Amino acid sequence: MKAHDLPVEACGDKMRLLTLVSLAHASKELSYTSVAEALRVDLAEVEDWVMNAIGNGLITAKMDQVHEVIAVSMCAERDFGHKQWERLHTSLVEWRDSIKQLLEATAMPGM
Numbered sequence: 001m002k003a004h005d006l007p008v009e010a011c012g013d014k015m016r017l018l019t020l021v022s023l024a025h026a027s028k029e030l031s032y033t034s035v036a037e038a039l040r041v042d043l044a045e046v047e048d049w050v051m052n053a054i055g056n057g058l059i060t061a062k063m064d065q066v067h068e069v070i071a072v073s074m075c076a077e078r079d080f081g082h083k084q085w086e087r088l089h090t091s092l093v094e095w096r097d098s099i100k101q102l103l104e105a106t107a108m109p110g111m
Contacts, residue, residue: 016041017053024059024075032068046070
């Protein structure tokens with residue numbers, strides 16, 4: 001790290017965020033305990049890390065503080081390869097077709 005003049009603490013923070021994204025990608029429901037263990041932080045810090053990830057646009061999630069569970073509805077892709085391009089293409093084609101049907105359904109006769 002020193003050889004490349006990289007701040008150790010900042011790099012550790014980035015790795016924790018990437019780890020949280022990986023966890024969210026693997027499971028849509030995460031326990032506070034599993035997140036704390038994976039990030040190697042205290043249980044009391046989990047909510048801060050989740051808020052940090054949400055604030056950076058890496059995940060969309062809700063925290064259930066009573067049950068200590070994180071419900072993930074979206075997470076950023078860590079890798080963007082051929083499979084992700086195919087999924088994006090499929091989503092865009094479906095979106096285009098839906099808009100086309102909507103426009104056809106709302107078009108006024110004779111126009």
